[in-house]
Amino acid sequence: STQEVLAVRKELYARIGGGSRLHGQSDEAGHKEPRKRRRVAEGKESMILRQLGQQGKLQGCLRLQGRDAKKKNATVNGIYVPVAGGYDGLPAYEKVGLAGEDELKRCLFFAKEKSRWKISEVLGDNRNFAFLKVKDNGKNPPSEAAPDNFWSFYDGKEDGWQEDKAVRCTKVEAESEADAKRRKTDEAKN
Numbered sequence: 001s002t003q004e005v006l007a008v009r010k011e012l013y014a015r016i017g018g019g020s021r022l023h024g025q026s027d028e029a030g031h032k033e034p035r036k037r038r039r040v041a042e043g044k045e046s047m048i049l050r051q052l053g054q055q056g057k058l059q060g061c062l063r064l065q066g067r068d069a070k071k072k073n074a075t076v077n078g079i080y081v082p083v084a085g086g087y088d089g090l091p092a093y094e095k096v097g098l099a100g101e102d103e104l105k106r107c108l109f110f111a112k113e114k115s116r117w118k119i120s121e122v123l124g125d126n127r128n129f130a131f132l133k134v135k136d137n138g139k140n141p142p143s144e145a146a147p148d149n150f151w152s153f154y155d156g157k158e159d160g161w162q163e164d165k166a167v168r169c170t171k172v173e174a175e176s177e178a179d180a181k182r183r184k185t186d187e188a189k190n
Contacts, residue, residue, distance in 0.1 A: 045078075052096070064108070064169050076129055079095065087110070092110070119131070132145055
């Protein structure tokens with residue numbers, strides 16, 4: 001029964017010193033577990049977008065998301081801003097973090113010789129973490145790639161390059177006043 005499963009779960013968590021409540025569940029005293037954990041990534045991205053908006057740098061930004069945090073090269077997830085001057089005559093992007101935070105450097109650029117968008121530590125680097133093959137010679141940003149184009153990631157020597165159909169690149173839209181108001185209300189509640 002569900003009650004038996006919950007009792008066993010509670011006992012196992014007690015043995016390892018962890019909490020026994022699911023998100024939103026109350027304990028015997030009626031205390032609820034905070035919702036902060038599941039919103040940390042969302043909150044960080046929201047702060048980055050706010051920071052970019054204040055700096056007037058939201059135009060042309062891209063969001064790469066969907067790489068499972070447990071997988072190799074998940075550090076590609078995030079917000080990318082256009083690089084002044086681009087790379088090799090085409091747009092290029094660099095991942096950004098919060099001001100004052102050390103973020104692993106990630107660059108997104110089009111490699112003409114391979115007809116693909118690449119993500120690496122340095123613009124033009126041949127050692128990349130991920131790529132997206134396109135047929136438009138880089139004329140459009142990766143956010144405009146066909147829905148049947150998928151990012152490929154290097155998953156280590158054993159697995160090699162594998163498509164990750166969960167990863168998507170999208171254009172960051174400027175926040176409307178209504179969205180900003182809703183976000184501020186949500187943040188105030190938490």
